Amino acid sequence: MNKPRNILKYLTNPLLLLPAVAIDIVFLIFPFFYGLYLSFMSSMKSPTFTLENYVYCFSGYSSMLLTTVEMAALITIILIVVSLPIAYFLAIKIKSDAIKTLILLVILAPFWIDWNIRTIAWYPVFGAGGFVSTIHLWIMHALGYHSVQPISLLYTLISIIITWIQSYLLFMVVPIYLILLRMDPTILKAASTLRAGTFKTFYHITLKWSFPGIIIGSVFVFSLAMVDYATPILIGGGLPTIGVTVWNLGRWVQWPKAMAMSMIILALILVVIAVALRKVSVTRIIY
Amino acid sequence: MNKISLLIAVYLGATIFLVYLPISHLILFSFNKISSLYYPFNGWSFKWYEAFIEDPAIIISLRNSIAQAIITTIITVIASTAAALAFRRRFRFQNPLFYIILLGMIYPGVTLGLTNLIVDVQVLNLPLSIWTISFTLSVWCIPFGLIILLMRFDPKLSRYEEAARIHGASEWKVFRNVTFPIIKTELIVVALFAFTLALGEVFRSTFVSPPTSPVLPVLLLSTLASYPPTPKYFALGTVIAVVSLATILTGGAIMSRRGGLLVRK
C-alpha cells in the first residue's frame, strides 16, 4: 500500500525551472519561430509564402557570407593560439589562487567596459597620428625616410581583427583555463620522468586535455564574431559582414529579408554547435 | 622559473600591454585640451567631463541603462538561481532543458534583438521600453548566471538540505535557513556579473530599445556610427571604465574569498 508521495517535492523542480525556461520560450523560441515564418513571407503587408528572401540572400550576399565566415574563422584560430599560453600559464604555472584571480581579472577587465567605448578607444591607436602611426613615423625617420605619410589602420581588416582579440579574449581563455584547472599538474611531471621533452609533453598531454576548452571557446568566438556588427561599423568603416547586413536590413524594416539572413546564420551556427557537441560533453563538465 | 615560464610571462605582459593600449589612450585623451584623439597630446583639461555631464541625451540614456541593468539583474538572479538549484538533481529532460537555457548565450544577438522587436511591434503591439530590453537581455544573461552557480555551488549543499529536512524543516524553511544563507555570496557574484553585462550590452539592446529614449550603448552606437568621436565620449568612457572595473574587482574579491575564481575548490 503506497500513499501518494510528497507532491510538493515533485512540483519543486519544474517550478524552479519555470522562470528560466519561460523567459527562453517567450523571448527566444517564440520570436524565433515567428522570424522563421517571416523569412518565408514576401512582405509584411500581404504575406504570401515565398523563397525569394533566401534567393536574395544567396545571390547577392554569398561572397559576403564567405568573407564573414573567413574572418570569424581567422579570429578563432588566432585566439586559440593567443589564449593557450595564457590559460596554460594561469592554470598550471601559477600556484597561488589569489594571483591567478588577480591576473585573470586584469586581463579580462576590459571586457566589462562598454563595447562601443572600448572599440573607439582604438582610434588613437590605429588612426593617422595615433600610436601605431607615430611609431611608424619614428622608425621611418630613423631609417632616413622623411616625407612619409602617416598611416592609418582604421577601417581595415587588421584593425577589426585586433579589436576582436581584445573583445573576445575572455571567451577563449576562460573555457580553456577552467578545463586546465582540472588537470593535475603532476601528470606533466610524470611525463617528464618518462623522458618526454617539453614540447612533446605539451602536445600530447596539455593540448589534448585542453581540447574541450578549445572547442567550447571556438564555438563562442566563432558565433560571436560572425554576427558582430558594432566592431565592423566603428572600426571597420562599415565593412559589410553578415552582422552589419542584418543590422542594416533591420534598420530599413526589411524584416523578411533580415529574417532570412538570420536563419542562414543560425543554421551555420547550429552546424558548428552540433559538430562541437560531438567532441565535447558540456553537461558532464558543468554538472 | 624555468625558461619557458619566463617566456610565457613575457608573453603575458605583451598581451596585457595590447589589451590596455587602447584603454590607456582612452583615459589619456579624455583629458585632451583640444578636440583631437590623436598625437600630440595637448595638455590637461576636464572640459570633456563637463561636456558629457551636461549632455542631456547622454545622462538620460545613462539613467535608462542603469534602470534596465537593475531589472535585468533581478530577473537573471532569480531565474538562474532557481534553475541552478533545480539542476543539482537528476530529472527527465535535464540535458535538453540545459541546452535550451544555454542557447541564450550563443544565440546571435542581432537575431535575438530583431526577432523580439518584430514580435513586440507586429504581434503584441507592445511599445518598446526598459522592460522589453530587460527581458530580452535576460535571455542572454541567465545562462551565464546558471553556469557560474553550477560551478560554484558547494557540492555538500544537498547534504545540508537533507540534514535540515530530517530535523524538522519544511521545504520553504530549508531554503530560508540553510540553502539561501549558504549560496548568498554566489548570488551576489551573479548579480554583479549580470549587472555589468547588461549595462554594456549593445547588440541586442539596439533593436529593443525605445527609439526616443535609448540606453547608453545604443545611443553611443548610433552617434558614433554617424559622427566621428570626440574626447567627450572618451571622458564618458573613462568614467564607465572606472566604475565597471571597480565593480568587477569587487566581484572578483568576493569570488576568490570563497575559493578560486569561477571554480569552487
Next chain:
Amino acid sequence: MTSNKKLVVENLAKRFGKVIAVNNISFEIFDGEFFAIIGPSGCGKTTTLRCIAGLENPDSGSMLIDGLNVSGMPTYKRGMGMVFQDLALFPHMNVFDNIAFGPRMIGRPKDEIKNEVDEVIGLVRLEGLGDRRITELSGGEKQRVALARSLVLKPRILLFDEPLGEMDPALRERMMVEIKDLHRRVGFTALYVTHDQEQAMTLADRIMVMNKGCIEQIGTPEEVYLNPTTLFVAKFVGTINLIRGKVISIDKNKKNIEVETDVGIFLAPMQDEATAGMSIAYAVRPENLFVGKEAANYANKIYAKLTNRTYRGLDTEYTFQLSNDEEFKALIQEERERKIEVGEETTLGWRTEDAAVISKPSVIRGLDVDRVLLGE
C-alpha cells in the same frame, strides 16, 4: 519480550532504473533497541535507511513508526534524527545554532529551546563550545554536535549513516564507546547502518545482514557470529576459514556429520538441513584453531605451512597454506604461542563442536557455494 515495536517495515522495495536496491524486505525494530544493518556496499542498507528517513521514496511497501504510517509523510514530519557520514553540520552556524536548529524549525518556544539545547550540550559533553564555529572543532567534537543536533529533538528513531567512516581508528574507538554510552543513558532507538561489522558487533543489540537488496539474517551479534545461517553471513561477519566439501555421512548417535574435502575428512555438529551427498562449506573460526603439538589432541586435523604471521598486540594472526593451496587463518593468544617459523609445516587442530557446516550459500537465488566463496 513484549517491547513495543518502534519500527515495522513491510515489503519495502526500491529500484533505481534497472537496479533493484531494496528487494521487498520486512523487519522490525523494538523500542529502545540498537539495531544495526550491515552489508557490503551496494547491498541496499543505505537506501533502506533513506527510505525510512524520507529522503527516498520507496516504490512499494509500508513503514510504520510507533504505529504511524510514514510512507506518504514528508521527511520533516517524521520526527527522526540522523547522523550522516560526513556529518553535514551547517557551516554557516555555530555549535549552538546547529543544535538549536531542529527545535527552532518545529517551533519550540524560545526560552525552552535554550534549556533543551544546554541540556543536550551537557549530555554530549560540549559545554562551553556553544559559540564555536563548526570549522574550529575537532573530529570528535563535530561528531558530538551531530549527535546533539538529533538528540535535542528526542527523535523517535536516531538514524546513523556510517558515521564513523572517515575517522582514524583511535577516534573511532572512542566514539563507539561514547555512542554506546549515550544509548545506555538516553535509551533512544537506533538504526545504525555500516559496512564495518566490527562497529555493529560492538554497538548493536541486533544485527541485520543485507546482501544485494535482500536480508540474509537478523539476529543478535552472538547469533550472527556463532550461527550464521548462510555462507554469506559467515564470511561477512568476522573472519572465518572455509573449505568446500561434501557430506559423506550423518551419525545420528554421536550427532555428527562427516565431511569430505580436498584436504581431509572432518567432523561437524549435526544440522537438520544437511543430507548425505550435499555440497556444503565447512567452516571453523580462526580463534578456535590449535597449532602444533597441541593440535594432535583434537578430532579434526590438517597439515599446513605457515606463510605469514601478523602480531596484533592482543593476539597474533597466523596465515597458513593448506595442501590444496587454500588459506587458513589462526588466531593465537600470546600465552599459548608456539614458536613456529614461516615456511615450517605443522598441524592445525580443532574441536568438532567449534566447526560448522553451512549449506545455504546465500538468500539470493542463483548463487551457489562457489560463487559466494569467491566473494560475490
